[in-house]
Structure formats: structure tokens, C-alpha cells
Amino acid sequence: MYQFLYPMEQTNSEFLRGTLKTIVLNLLANRERMYGYEITQAVKERTQGQLLLTFGALYPILHKLEQEGLLMTESVEVDGRTRKYYALTPSGTETAQQKVSEFERFVEMMRSLLQSPTLALTK
Amino acid sequence: MYQFLYPMEQTNSEFLRGTLKTIVLNLLANRERMYGYEITQAVKERTQGQLLLTFGALYPILHKLEQEGLLMTESVEVDGRTRKYYALTPSGTETAQQKVSEFERFVEMMRSLLQSPTLALTK
DNA sequence: ATATATGTATAAGATTCTTATATATAAAAA
DNA sequence: TTTTTATATATAAGAATCTTATACATATAT
Numbered sequence: 147m148y149q150f151l152y153p154m155e156q157t158n159s160e161f162l163r164g165t166l167k168t169i170v171l172n173l174l175a176n177r178e179r180m181y182g183y184e185i186t187q188a189v190k191e192r193t194q195g196q197l198l199l200t201f202g203a204l205y206p207i208l209h210k211l212e213q214e215g216l217l218m219t220e221s222v223e224v225d226g227r228t229r230k231y232y233a234l235t236p237s238g239t240e241t242a243q244q245k246v247s248e249f250e251r252f253v254e255m256m257r258s259l260l261q262s263p264t265l266a267l268t269k
Numbered sequence: 270m271y272q273f274l275y276p277m278e279q280t281n282s283e284f285l286r287g288t289l290k291t292i293v294l295n296l297l298a299n300r301e302r303m304y305g306y307e308i309t310q311a312v313k314e315r316t317q318g319q320l321l322l323t324f325g326a327l328y329p330i331l332h333k334l335e336q337e338g339l340l341m342t343e344s345v346e347v348d349g350r351t352r353k354y355y356a357l358t359p360s361g362t363e364t365a366q367q368k369v370s371e372f373e374r375f376v377e378m379m380r381s382l383l384q385s386p387t388l389a390l391t392k
Numbered sequence: 393a394t395a396t397a398t399g400t401a402t403a404a405g406a407t408t409c410t411t412a413t414a415t416a417t418a419a420a421a422a
Numbered sequence: 423t424t425t426t427t428a429t430a431t432a433t434a435a436g437a438a439t440c441t442t443a444t445a446c447a448t449a450t451a452t
Contacts, residue, residue: 161375163287163408163439172383183430193378203409205432225417227430246383252284253376255316260295260369286408286439306399326440328401348448350399 166199166207168249171216171234171242179220179233182208208232216241289322289330291372294339294357294365302343302356305331331355339364 173188174180180188182204189199211217216238220231234242296311297303303311305327312322334340339361343354357365 159371159375160287160290160439161372164283164285165379166409167283169379169382176385181430182432183428189382192381196378197382200410201430201432202411202434206408209432224430227417229430248282249284249379249383252282255319256288256292256372259292259312259315259320260372262299283408289440304399305401306397323441324399324401325403325442329439332401347399350448352399 162197165249166203167211168242168245169199170204170207170211171238171245174217174232174234175239175242179231181229181231185232211238285320288372289326290334291365291368292322293327293330293334294361294368297340297355297357298362298365302354304352304354308355334361 169189170185173185177188182201186199186201186204189197208217212219212232215235217232218235220233222229222231292312293308296308296315300311305324309322309324309327312320331340335342335355339358340355341358343356345352345354
């Protein structure tokens with residue numbers, strides 16, 4: 147009945163800015179192919195409802211990634227409606243991996259900026 | 270002569286989007302008060318030249334944080350030029366700490382989205 | 393004399409996201 | 423049986439956030 151036993155706090159954190167492409171590419175890296183609605187549901191599940199990726203944000207991203215040659219599409223007719231599948235191209239697979247490394251590097255950089263110097267001997 | 274022995278790779282990563290306020294607030298949390306130019310230099314040093322915070326990004330942030338009551342300013346005349354110091358208000362100190370927690374939560378959320386399900390038993 | 397370092401600040405433009413809206417079918421609940 | 427919820431793709435207006443360019447000004451090093 148209820149999807150979550152406890153209401154989850156939603157993070158529409160400003161930190162998300164600039165991470166959505168990376169999220170989409172990496173979800174696709176794990177699942178062969180997905181369609182838009184499926185991606186929003188996967189994001190919701192994996193974050194326990196913390197992150198709700200909206201269509202207004204998702205579709206422009208999908209279209210841009212396709213245009214950049216990182217995704218390829220395949221349209222399938224289901225129940226009289228067109229379902230559009232997205233899958234990584236070889237170039238997209240490579241980019242997905244690069245983004246993860248870049249993210250880890252970014253996190254380390256942020257930590258060096260956020261930690262207090264008394265704890266870290268920064269001079 | 271050379272500030273860095275090895276040329277550092279610059280990260281003007283898209284991940285930075287939305288993190289600059291957090292960075293500025295936390296630099297100020299460690300140093301009593303700082304002026305704009307000093308902040309750009311501190312960012313450069315702490316990240317070994319990886320992140321170069323430009324003035325075009327910094328000043329609008331400082332002004333906005335002041336307007337929100339998170340920073341207070343003090344102008345000092347040095348060599349015929351006005352140097353404007355920024356310091357955290359009590360509210361700014363609180364926000365700085367909150368941002369760090371929020372960032373750590375964000376990183377965990379990102380990891381749950383970026384990791385491959387074969388490694389992580391996601392379902 | 394020229395370049396580099398120090399210093400504050402605005403403005404035009406690009407990118408990225410949020411919120412609102414449009415369209416449409418199927419299943420479940422009231 | 424009517425309404426709500428879930429499923430499905432997509433655009434557009436607007437807000438927020440950064441990048442790049444520019445303006446102004448002094449001091450020091452080359």
C-alpha cells in the first residue's frame with residue numbers, strides 16, 4: 147500500500163546541479179537499456195525516495211546525450227503507446243566510467259576544502 | 270619561482286555547480302575573516318591549483334550570502350584601496366555546518382546511484 | 393617600459409535545472 | 423461509474439548558477 151514505511155526526506159539539494167548526466171549514464175551502464183519513466187523509478191528506488199528525478203529535467207538530458215552520441219534509441223510500441231528505449235553507445239560507456247572517476251576526484255577536492263585546518267594541518 | 274612543481278590538472282568539473290556557496294562558507298568558518306582575493310587564493314592553495322574560483326563567480330556569491338544574513342562585512346583602507354573583509358554571522362556559522370552534513374549525505378546518495386548492482390546487491 | 397601581482401566589481405551570455413503544461417492509456421479505488 | 427493513480431513522452435517559461443569579458447586602480451618585479 148505504502149511504498150515506504152517511513153516518509154523519506156527529499157534531497158533536492160543544490161549539490162545535484164551538474165550530476166544528473168552522470169547519474170543517467172551510470173544507471174544505463176548497469177542495465178543494458180531503459181526508457182525514461184523507468185529511469186525516474188530506478189532513481190527513486192535506489193535513493194529510497196530521496197531523489198525524485200523529474201521529467202522536465204530528464205528528457206532534455208536524454209536528448210542531449212543522444213545528440214552527443216553517448217546514447218542511442220529504439221522505439222517500441224507497447225499498449226498503443228510508443229516506448230522509447232535508451233542505451234549507451236561505446237562512447238557513452240567510456241564517458242560513464244570517466245564521470246565516476248571525476249566524481250571521486252571532486253569529492254576528495256571538496257573534502258580538502260571543507261575540512262577544518264586545525265584537524266588537518268593545512269599549514 | 271614556480272608555485273607548483275608539477276602542472277596541476279584543472280578541474281572545472283560540472284560537479285562544482287552548486288557547491289561554491291558551501292566552499293566559501295566553510296573557508297570562512299576556519300579563518301575568522303577573509304577578503305575576496307584572499308578567498309580565491311585559499312581555494313587555489315587548498316586544491317593545489319585544481320580549482321580556480323573566479324571573481325565573476327565569487328563576488329555575486331559573497332553579495333548574496335551577505336544579503337541573506339550569513340555574512341557581514343567590514344571595509345578597511347589598505348594602500349589607498351578599499352579591502353572588504355567578510356566574516357560569518359552566527360547564522361552563517363550554523364549554515365556552514367549544515368552544508369557539510371548535507372554534502373556528506375549527497376555523496377552517499379550519489380554512490381548508491383553510481384555503483385554497479387552486481388557488486389552491491391541492489392535488489 | 394612592461395608584465396605580473398594585488399584588489400573590487402559588473403554585465404552579457406550559456407548552461408542547467410524547476411515548475412507548469414499538454415497529451416494519452418490502463419488499472420484500481422471510491 | 424466516475425475519479426484517482428500509475429504509466430508514458432515531451433515542451434516551454436522562468437529561475438538560478440556559473441563562465442567569460444570587461445572596467446578600474448595601485449604596487450612591485452623584470
